[in-house]
Amino acid sequence: MCLAVPGRVTEIAERDGTRMAVMDFGGVVKDVCLEYLPDLRVGEYAIVHVGFALQRLDEESARRTLDLFAELGLLQEEFGDPWEAARVAEEAGP
Amino acid sequence: MKYLEEFQNPELASGLLADIRATVTRPWALMEVCGGQTHTIIRHAIDQLLPDEVELIHGPGCPVCVTPLEVIDRALAIAARPEVIFCSFGDMLRVPGTDRDLFRVRGEGGDVRVVYSPLDALRIARENPEREVVFFGIGFETTAPPNAMAVHLARRQGLRNFSMLVSHVRVPPAIEAIMNSPHCRVQGFLAAGHVCSVMGTDEYPALAERHQVPIVVTGFEPLDILEGIRRTVRQLERGEHTVDNAYPRAVRPEGNPAARAMLEDVFEVTDRAWRGIGVIPQSGWRLSPRYRDQDAERRFDVAGITTREPAQCRSGEVLQGLLKPHQCEAFGTVCTPRTPLGATMVSSEGACAAYYLYRRLGTPTVPQEASPVG
Amino acid sequence: MADTEILSGPAVVPTPAPDVEPAQAPDLSGWSCPLPLRDHPRVVMGHGGGGAMSAELVENIFAPAFGGPVLAALGDSAVLELGGARLAFSTDSYVVRPLFFPGGSIGDLAVNGTVNDLAMSGARAVYLSCGFILEEGVEMAVVDRVARALGAAARTAGVEVVTGDTKVVEAGHGDGIYLNTAGIGLVPAGVDIRPQRAVPGDVVIVSGQIGLHGVAIMSVREGLEFGVEIQSDCAALGGLVDAMLAVAPDLHVLRDPTRGGLAAALNEIAVAAGVGVVVSERAVPVPPQVANACAVLGLDPMYVANEGKLVAFVPRGEADAVLAALRAHPLGAGAAVIGECVADHPGMVVARTAFGGTRVVDLPLGEQLPRIC
Numbered sequence: 116m117c118l119a120v121p122g123r124v125t126e127i128a129e130r131d132g133t134r135m136a137v138m139d140f141g142g143v144v145k146d147v148c149l150e151y152l153p154d155l156r157v158g159e160y161a162i163v164h165v166g167f168a169l170q171r172l173d174e175e176s177a178r179r180t181l182d183l184f185a186e187l188g189l190l191q192e193e194f195g196d197p198w199e200a201a202r203v204a205e206e207a208g209p
Numbered sequence: 210m211k212y213l214e215e216f217q218n219p220e221l222a223s224g225l226l227a228d229i230r231a232t233v234t235r236p237w238a239l240m241e242v243c244g245g246q247t248h249t250i251i252r253h254a255i256d257q258l259l260p261d262e263v264e265l266i267h268g269p270g271c272p273v274c275v276t277p278l279e280v281i282d283r284a285l286a287i288a289a290r291p292e293v294i295f296c297s298f299g300d301m302l303r304v305p306g307t308d309r310d311l312f313r314v315r316g317e318g319g320d321v322r323v324v325y326s327p328l329d330a331l332r333i334a335r336e337n338p339e340r341e342v343v344f345f346g347i348g349f350e351t352t353a354p355p356n357a358m359a360v361h362l363a364r365r366q367g368l369r370n371f372s373m374l375v376s377h378v379r380v381p382p383a384i385e386a387i388m389n390s391p392h393c394r395v396q397g398f399l400a401a402g403h404v405c406s407v408m409g410t411d412e413y414p415a416l417a418e419r420h421q422v423p424i425v426v427t428g429f430e431p432l433d434i435l436e437g438i439r440r441t442v443r444q445l446e447r448g449e450h451t452v453d454n455a456y457p458r459a460v461r462p463e464g465n466p467a468a469r470a471m472l473e474d475v476f477e478v479t480d481r482a483w484r485g486i487g488v489i490p491q492s493g494w495r496l497s498p499r500y501r502d503q504d505a506e507r508r509f510d511v512a513g514i515t516t517r518e519p520a521q522c523r524s525g526e527v528l529q530g531l532l533k534p535h536q537c538e539a540f541g542t543v544c545t546p547r548t549p550l551g552a553t554m555v556s557s558e559g560a561c562a563a564y565y566l567y568r569r570l571g572t573p574t575v576p577q578e579a580s581p582v583g
Numbered sequence: 584m585a586d587t588e589i590l591s592g593p594a595v596v597p598t599p600a601p602d603v604e605p606a607q608a609p610d611l612s613g614w615s616c617p618l619p620l621r622d623h624p625r626v627v628m629g630h631g632g633g634g635a636m637s638a639e640l641v642e643n644i645f646a647p648a649f650g651g652p653v654l655a656a657l658g659d660s661a662v663l664e665l666g667g668a669r670l671a672f673s674t675d676s677y678v679v680r681p682l683f684f685p686g687g688s689i690g691d692l693a694v695n696g697t698v699n700d701l702a703m704s705g706a707r708a709v710y711l712s713c714g715f716i717l718e719e720g721v722e723m724a725v726v727d728r729v730a731r732a733l734g735a736a737a738r739t740a741g742v743e744v745v746t747g748d749t750k751v752v753e754a755g756h757g758d759g760i761y762l763n764t765a766g767i768g769l770v771p772a773g774v775d776i777r778p779q780r781a782v783p784g785d786v787v788i789v790s791g792q793i794g795l796h797g798v799a800i801m802s803v804r805e806g807l808e809f810g811v812e813i814q815s816d817c818a819a820l821g822g823l824v825d826a827m828l829a830v831a832p833d834l835h836v837l838r839d840p841t842r843g844g845l846a847a848a849l850n851e852i853a854v855a856a857g858v859g860v861v862v863s864e865r866a867v868p869v870p871p872q873v874a875n876a877c878a879v880l881g882l883d884p885m886y887v888a889n890e891g892k893l894v895a896f897v898p899r900g901e902a903d904a905v906l907a908a909l910r911a912h913p914l915g916a917g918a919a920v921i922g923e924c925v926a927d928h929p930g931m932v933v934a935r936t937a938f939g940g941t942r943v944v945d946l947p948l949g950e951q952l953p954r955i956c
Contacts, residue, residue: 210871210874210875210878213875214876217937219937219938219939222938252883253936253937253938253940253942253944254936254938254939254940254941254942255938256939256940257939257940257941258938258939272955273954274954298953298954298955299952299953299954299955300952300954300955302952303952312627312628312629313625314626315627315628316625316626316627316628317625322806323806323952323953324806325806325807325880325953329806348955352955416815431938457685474906547635566943566945
């Protein structure tokens with residue numbers, strides 16, 4: 116459920132008494148309602164679902180998660196993973 | 210797209226997979242609750258990479274799928290009225306009611322419009338004061354706040370020609386129901402990240418404790434799913450059952466307080482039938498008494514439309530992990546995405562539809578010869 | 584909540600253990616659903632979507648009604664022997680909202696679509712007919728603008744509009760302007776390009792980035808509007824096909840992946856030739872803005888329409904030459920090998936995902952709709 120994607124705020128304005136933003140999704144620009152995240156600022160990221168910003172995206176946390184994934188990869192390289200090696204060998208085939 | 214692509218990077222999957230393989234010692238059955246997660250798993254074929262010990266059971270988390278037949282029939286009745294502009298998210302148009310779908314209503318002259326946001330429906334109401342504009346308000350806790358806001362704004366802006374057909378559903382009672390089933394095989398849950406973005410995580414510790422199951426809040430990209438699985442398997446192997454947040458970039462413990470307050474104001478909790486499953490107590494939302502005059506069910510007097518669901522559909526078993534979709538005798542024959550019998554075949558997020566669309570290859574349709582795929 | 588019967592509601596029969604044959608036939612007495620929706624008593628939008636429903640309409644109503652072996656081949660265009668020449672003949676109707684979109688208009692589409700249908704049998708289009716169906720009340724300036732776009736596109740494609748027709752329908756009975764064009768062209772001697780010729784071993788090439796037209800149209804469609812700096816790829820592909828034929832006269836299959844996108848084109852070929860197709864998802868050129876628009880709307884780029892791309896099935900030995908010829912042409916600069924034709928899983932298209940798994944790429948059903956979940 117709930118296809119929601121991270122976008123970056125580029126403009127904020129009141130419209131019809133409603134707090135609205137223009138948000139950028141990697142080159143795709145859409146109007147988004149900020150009523151649920153009224154303190155979101157230009158430049159910040161938020162998770163957007165059906166035209167509503169529902170939660171601020173914590174960039175620091177995103178980086179930490181990616182670092183963890185990379186670290187697990189390094190561990191795996193160091194200690195090896197025969198199953199993975201077999202898959203890579205298979206993929207390298209025709 | 211920043212913060213999306215990074216979590217789709219196949220180069221980073223190997224460490225997660227290696228850790229899962231190094232941790233797992235015996236079979237575990239995990240359920241991803243959310244249809245969006247099922248979609249990711251099947252679309253990227255994540256489940257094919259997991260060790261045999263880890264089985265994924267696809268949960269009931271597709272609001273389109275679980276919208277009861279009866280509500281669809283009510284929607285069709287409203288949409289067919291000449292004074293009505295019926296607005297809906299795109300996924301609902303193809304969901305069949307008893308004898309037709311919204312596409313067909315449009316073919317017969319109904320004014321049915323696809324919108325991206327409930328605010329689009331408000332705009333249509335503003336631009337068409339002489340018409341009745343009805344929005345089909347379906348979805349889980351993620352979609353409920355936007356829909357609640359539309360109802361609230363319509364009230365505030367005096368848009369008397371706007372009403373909503375509400376069939377919202379809530380995740381925690383569904384988890385409760387699944388765990389209470391006598392045949393339940395689920396040992397750990399990947400909770401739906403975006404539901405928790407709104408609701409936070411405070412509904413889950415009691416569930417995890419009562420049923421002794423780990424519940425891991427999980428995101429929607431392939432690496433997020435692997436991380437959710439990894440953390441759930443770790444807990445299971447250690448005999449733990451806590452609530453863990455594997456999606457901290459988008460989920461805070463308190464959720465979104467402004468959205469939760471609006472939900473409290475606009476909706477009230479009610480029992481709700483789930484297509485193919487049956488009534489789950491306290492699992493839905495309807496408009497609260499303050500907003501009852503914006504309830505399309507009342508405005509168009511369709512509450513009397515009741516429909517029994519087909520007996521042949523075994524989606525209840527599929528949702529409990531008792532049956533793989535292709536083991537159902539109707540799968541791929543009587544029941545296809547074109548002719549769905551129940552919840553799980555209705556939208557591409559449903560477990561049966563996902564099997565049909567993406568995994569038909571090598572998936573025998575003769576149930577007795579089938580072996581579990583995974 | 585202690586009710587353990589919750590999950591055995593009306594739809595659930597007594598529960599057998601997994602992997603065990605169900606004990607009895609399901610009870611059908613209370614079965615209210617479904618009437619199979621394939622038996623639509625009326626036309627719905629999906630019948631024009633280029634997917635499974637369109638195919639059924641043709642197979643169940645048009646083909647039996649018209650008969651004839653040429654139609655039965657169901658190519659994008661018909662190839663006919665006439666007075667010693669081999670003619671390709673095709674027609675297409677154009678209904679697009681809005682009439683003008685980033686990168687083109689209905690006038691460009693009406694020329695390029697028909698020219699491309701002919702090019703997909705190796706023919707260079709020569710003459711076009713053009714029918715205008717105008718809605719009462721549409722501004723004359725709009726008609727003029729469409730007509731001029733159409734004329735300019737024809738000159739670019741090197742075809743001449745030689746006959747036409749105009750009808751007007753009452754206000755409210757059309758979206759401003761509908762167009763129909765038909766075209767004829769000559770198929771060079773020795774050229775035999777049709778879906779049935781795909782064979783295992785063929786290399787599958789796409790001529791450039793996919794999804795541009797569909798996303799450009801969606802970005803200006805009412806209710807979806809979003810900003811994106813891309814344009815429709817709408818273009819006439821006759822020259823590109825000539826360049827391919829110059830290095831590889833034995834091209835097996837060409838198809839322009841319009842409605843239903845790459846997924847529909849590959850499925851049609853797989854079914855027509857009774858072969859399997861394997862596509863490497865990572866090799867398919869998807870521009871970031873198309874990928875991101877699809878992520879926002881919940882669509883799959885493989886199903887999004889193109890109007891200036893082709894997919895080619897090429898004998899393995901000629902693949903390098905064809906790829907080089909494509910890349911040397913402005914309309915094929917982004918060409919890429921995306922997969923191969925195989926003997927396994929005939930009639931089916933399989934994608935190898937970036938994570939190393941596989942999934943079936945099915946024929947789209949009907950209209951592509953944004954989803955929320």
